[in-house]
Amino acid sequence: MKAVLSGKEMKEFDARSIKGYGIPSLVLMERAAMAVAEKAEEILEKERAGTVWSVCGFGNNGADGVAAARMLFLKGYDVKIVFPQRDGKGSEELEAQLNVVKRLGIPVMTAEDLSDLVEKKIPAQPFRKAGERKRSCRGVILDAIFGIGLSRNVEGAYRKLIRWINGQEDMKVIAVDIPSGISSDNGSVMGDAVRADVTVTFGEKKLGQVLFPGRDLCGHLFVKDVGFVPESSAEREKHVQMLDREDLLRIPARMADSNKGTYGKVLVMAGAKNMAGASLLSARAAYRMGAGLVKVFTPEENRLIVQEKLPEAILSTYDTKEAEKDPENFARKIARETEWADVIVLGPGIGMEDYARCMVENVLKDAYVPIILDADALNLAAEYRELTGYFTENIIVTPHMKEMSRLTGIQIEEMKENPVRTAREFADQYGVVCVLKDAATVIAGRDGKTFVNGSGTPAMAKGGSGDVLTGVIAGLVALGLEESDAAALGVYVHGLAGEAAEQHFGVHGVLAGEIADCLPEVYRDGI
The missing domain is CATH 3.40.1190.20 (Ribokinase)
Structure with missing residues (x-):
C-alpha cells in the first residue's frame, strides 16, 4: 500500500525534510535531477539519439530541469535550455543552477527563439497510448515548466510552449514530477497540458497522476526516492492510499x-x-x-x-x-x-x-x-x-x-x-x-x-x-x-x-x- 499525496501535502512533505530536518534543498534537487537525467539517458541510448531540449519554468521545477540538462550536457549530449520568456523572476535555486550552466556555455533561449513555435491545439485525448513508441525519435524533451504547485489555467507564452512540446512528434517527452498543465490534486487539464511519454516523480505519487486525465497524460510513471525523510505509519495513513500487489497477501x-x-x-x-x-x-x-x-x-x-x-x-x-x-x-x-x-x-x-x-x-x-x-x-x-x-x-x-x-x-x-x-x-x-x-x-x-x-x-x-x-x-x-x-x-x-x-x-x-x-x-x- 502506497500513499498518494495532493499538491499541498507534497509541499508539506518536502518542507518537512528541508526545514524540519535540515536537508538542503539543493541536495534534494540534485538527486531529483539525476533521476530525470538517468531516465533521459536510458531513452537516448535506446533510440540512438543525441538531442535534448530542457523546457523550464522559473520555479524549482524549472531548476530541476536546468540541473538535469547540465548533467546530460556533461555526458556529451547536444543540450539546449528554453524558457517561456526573458523577464521571468526565478527562484533562488533556479538562479544557482543557471549560474552553473552559463559558465559551462550551455545555450539558454526563450520561446521566441523557436522558429516552429505555432499554435497547435492539444487533442482531447492523446494521439497514441501513453508511452507508445513513436515512429522515430531524434531526442528527448524535458518538461520542467510547472511542477505540482500550478493553481490557475495556463496562458500566454506558457501555453504556446506546451503546445510546441506536444507538436514535436519525433521527440520523447519526459515530464519532471508531473506534466505541465495538470492539476496535482485532481488530474484535470488546466487550460492546456503536456502529453508525456514518461513522468519521473519524486517521493510519492500525486493524486493528479492517478486520476484521469492526468493519469493518461503522465505516460509511464516512475517514482524516485530522492532523499525525503519518510513519514511515520500513522502519518502515512492520513493520506489517500493506493494498493499494490503486496496487498494480495491480505486475502486469507x-x-x-x-x-x-x-x-x-x-x-x-x-x-x-x-x-x-x-x-x-x-x-x-x-x-x-x-x-x-x-x-x-x-x-x-x-x-x-x-x-x-x-x-x-x-x-x-x-x-x-x-x-x-x-x-x-x-x-x-x-x-x-x-x-x-x-x-x-x-x-x-x-x-x-x-x-x-x-x-x-x-x-x-x-x-x-x-x-x-x-x-x-x-x-x-x-x-x-x-x-x-x-x-x-x-x-x-x-x-x-x-x-x-x-x-x-x-x-x-x-x-x-x-x-x-x-x-x-x-x-x-x-x-x-x-x-x-x-x-x-x-x-x-x-x-x-x-x-x-x-x-x-x-x-x-x-x-x-x-x-x-x-x-x-x-x-x-x-x-x-x-x-x-x-x-x-x-x-x-x-x-x-x-x-x-x-x-x-x-x-x-x-x-x-x-x-x-x-x-x-x-x-x-x-x-
Whole structure:
C-alpha cells in the first residue's frame, strides 16, 4: 500500500525534510535531477539519439530541469535550455543552477527563439497510448515548466510552449514530477497540458497522476526516492492510499481442516426476468473469489439458466406476480433468505418494479450483515429517497458516476473534478463505504480511509463488469475482511483480473464472465 499525496501535502512533505530536518534543498534537487537525467539517458541510448531540449519554468521545477540538462550536457549530449520568456523572476535555486550552466556555455533561449513555435491545439485525448513508441525519435524533451504547485489555467507564452512540446512528434517527452498543465490534486487539464511519454516523480505519487486525465497524460510513471525523510505509519495513513500487489497477501489463506461453511455464505439478490446474467456474474465472481456457499435469489424465470450455467450455486426463486400481489408474504420470504446469509449482494438487474422496491426496503430494514448495494438498488434509493434513511455502517454502495449523480443531484462533470471529495462526503454523510466507480475508482471507507485504484484496463468497459465487482467484494467479506478493506481490495483485484483477461482476449474481446474466471490467476500468483 502506497500513499498518494495532493499538491499541498507534497509541499508539506518536502518542507518537512528541508526545514524540519535540515536537508538542503539543493541536495534534494540534485538527486531529483539525476533521476530525470538517468531516465533521459536510458531513452537516448535506446533510440540512438543525441538531442535534448530542457523546457523550464522559473520555479524549482524549472531548476530541476536546468540541473538535469547540465548533467546530460556533461555526458556529451547536444543540450539546449528554453524558457517561456526573458523577464521571468526565478527562484533562488533556479538562479544557482543557471549560474552553473552559463559558465559551462550551455545555450539558454526563450520561446521566441523557436522558429516552429505555432499554435497547435492539444487533442482531447492523446494521439497514441501513453508511452507508445513513436515512429522515430531524434531526442528527448524535458518538461520542467510547472511542477505540482500550478493553481490557475495556463496562458500566454506558457501555453504556446506546451503546445510546441506536444507538436514535436519525433521527440520523447519526459515530464519532471508531473506534466505541465495538470492539476496535482485532481488530474484535470488546466487550460492546456503536456502529453508525456514518461513522468519521473519524486517521493510519492500525486493524486493528479492517478486520476484521469492526468493519469493518461503522465505516460509511464516512475517514482524516485530522492532523499525525503519518510513519514511515520500513522502519518502515512492520513493520506489517500493506493494498493499494490503486496496487498494480495491480505486475502486469507484456506485452512487444511476447513469446510464450505468456513468461508462464508453469500446471498446474491439479483436479476429480473431476462436479466439472469447479472445474478450469474455476481455469484460466479463470489465463488471465484473464495466464498464457501453462494445462493442466488432471483425470479422463477431465471431458474433454468442459473442451474445450467452455475450448478454450484444454491437457488431460491420467487414469482414476481405473487410478490406484487402479496408483498407481506414476499417480505417474509426475503427475511428467511437474509437470515441465512453472512453477506448480501443486492440490486444487479432487479429492475424498478414495486416488488424490487419492496425487496430493497426489507433487506435494508431488517438485515444486519454487510450489504453490497449496486445498480437498480441504488436507482431505487435515488427515486425513493426514504430508502437512504436505512443506510448505515453495514452498507457498501457501488455507484458509477451516473448512479452517483442520481443519488446526490450533483452533475457528473462536477464530480469528475474531484471524485475523492465526492466519495468521501457521501461516505461521511451516510456512514457507509462508498465505491465510486470510474476509470480510476475511488473508495471511501470508514474512519476516514480513502483509496484510489490503480489497476484495470479499458477492456473492462463492458456490460456486466460491475456485477462481477459486487461478487468479488462479497467474496472477500465472506472470507472475513472488514467492509472498507474488502471494498478497496476487491476493486484492486477486479482490476487485475481485467488486466489478465485482456492478455488472453485482447482489449476489445473481454467479456465480464472472463474477468471473473481470471480472478484465481490474480490471487494465485499474488499469494
